[in-house]
Amino acid sequence: MIARRTGVRAAVVILGVGTLVATADAAPQTFNTALPVAKGEFVFREQFIYRRAADDPSPADRDVEVLGAISVLGYGVTPDLAMFGVLPFLDKELEVTMPGGARATRKTSGIGDARLFGRYTVYQDDAPGRTFRVAPFLGLELPTGDDDDRDGLGRLPATLQLGSGSWDPFGGIVVTYQTLDFQIDAQASYKVNTGANGFEFGDQARLDLSLQYRLWPRELGAGTPGFLYGGLEGNLIHRGRNEIAGIDDRDSGGVSFFLSPGLQYVTRRWIAEAIVQVPVVQSLNGSALEDDFIARAGFRVNF
Amino acid sequence: MKPFVPPPSALRALLAALLIAFAIPTGLAAAGEKADYAIGVDGLACPFCAYGIEKQLNRIAGVETVSTDIESGTVTVTMEEGVTLEEVAATKAVEDAGFTLRTFERKAVGE
Numbered sequence: 001m002i003a004r005r006t007g008v009r010a011a012v013v014i015l016g017v018g019t020l021v022a023t024a025d026a027a028p029q030t031f032n033t034a035l036p037v038a039k040g041e042f043v044f045r046e047q048f049i050y051r052r053a054a055d056d057p058s059p060a061d062r063d064v065e066v067l068g069a070i071s072v073l074g075y076g077v078t079p080d081l082a083m084f085g086v087l088p089f090l091d092k093e094l095e096v097t098m099p100g101g102a103r104a105t106r107k108t109s110g111i112g113d114a115r116l117f118g119r120y121t122v123y124q125d126d127a128p129g130r131t132f133r134v135a136p137f138l139g140l141e142l143p144t145g146d147d148d149d150r151d152g153l154g155r156l157p158a159t160l161q162l163g164s165g166s167w168d169p170f171g172g173i174v175v176t177y178q179t180l181d182f183q184i185d186a187q188a189s190y191k192v193n194t195g196a197n198g199f200e201f202g203d204q205a206r207l208d209l210s211l212q213y214r215l216w217p218r219e220l221g222a223g224t225p226g227f228l229y230g231g232l233e234g235n236l237i238h239r240g241r242n243e244i245a246g247i248d249d250r251d252s253g254g255v256s257f258f259l260s261p262g263l264q265y266v267t268r269r270w271i272a273e274a275i276v277q278v279p280v281v282q283s284l285n286g287s288a289l290e291d292d293f294i295a296r297a298g299f300r301v302n303f
Numbered sequence: 304m305k306p307f308v309p310p311p312s313a314l315r316a317l318l319a320a321l322l323i324a325f326a327i328p329t330g331l332a333a334a335g336e337k338a339d340y341a342i343g344v345d346g347l348a349c350p351f352c353a354y355g356i357e358k359q360l361n362r363i364a365g366v367e368t369v370s371t372d373i374e375s376g377t378v379t380v381t382m383e384e385g386v387t388l389e390e391v392a393a394t395k396a397v398e399d400a401g402f403t404l405r406t407f408e409r410k411a412v413g414e
Binding site: 035036037038039040041076079080121124126127128129130131178179180183220221222223224225226227266267268269271300302 | 347348349353371374375402
């Protein structure tokens, strides 16, 4: 029972690590873009994540750490249709003070839930040195992660499992306006979480905005130099309450808003990038644990 | 009776007419001649996207080199000797990369 309660309360932190990451092109780091993947070509992305939530005022003094490596492969089926596969590898650890005062550590690692989704460009307006695109996307999160992992204290709580065990559809729309000097991306998305093992994560709705500005080179010369972008991203995330055996968990769900400064270096063949997501607003239900920060770094390859 | 000797200006006109007659139908790609093509692309605004266009153009038979000037949105394609780049092929390559062809111009090598 203790394990279940601590796991439930950690839900806000552990959820979402493998959520919609940017996919290809010069793009936001915390969500998607409408920029194209060339027909018949692949792009690959690897993003490393560190997520920490250790500021727990409750007697349980929960401390959650999540390390992740998220691999994304994109393929251009047509100039307008791109398919993406996302596979996370996660390492999750929860430390909690038990009622007797002893400190317990529960952890797991392995493949998480994979995602498959397609993105289709429905509107495109190109001009010299700029483009405007609108692209809805639709996909499914597959129960590829272990949802029945156990340790010495028994079965890990659902929120600490690597996978949800459920088939969860998601969709949304992303809009991109890119010029040689700056880029704006905006996305609205929704994920329907279905249940498994008597547990159902709350649905998730997101609004994301990203502004990137070319810091270097200040003046473009001949050829195609690498671009250094500075960026600021914002993520407004609403999570519904989880359900345990059909009953709402009052210590889960709520609204979070992250502001995230980042850097991105973009060349013709590869991109290196890093960003830190700082929670500005966390209006969470009950004693749901708040995030301290999320750090992301990674690379993308055009091959 | 003197044999007919055409004036030099008439010979030059005849030579020009022959060159035009044979050169135009083959796209000015005479054997032993290389050609550069300047392709204006709309929508191109970052280096990563430029590579997608270059890959598509490199798939065309006879393409020797492809380079992009991102500020002007111009992709320069150099063809192998005697090979012509057709505009329809260039248009398809640019569109397959997800962009829009704005202009298509043949230039002498090094021009």
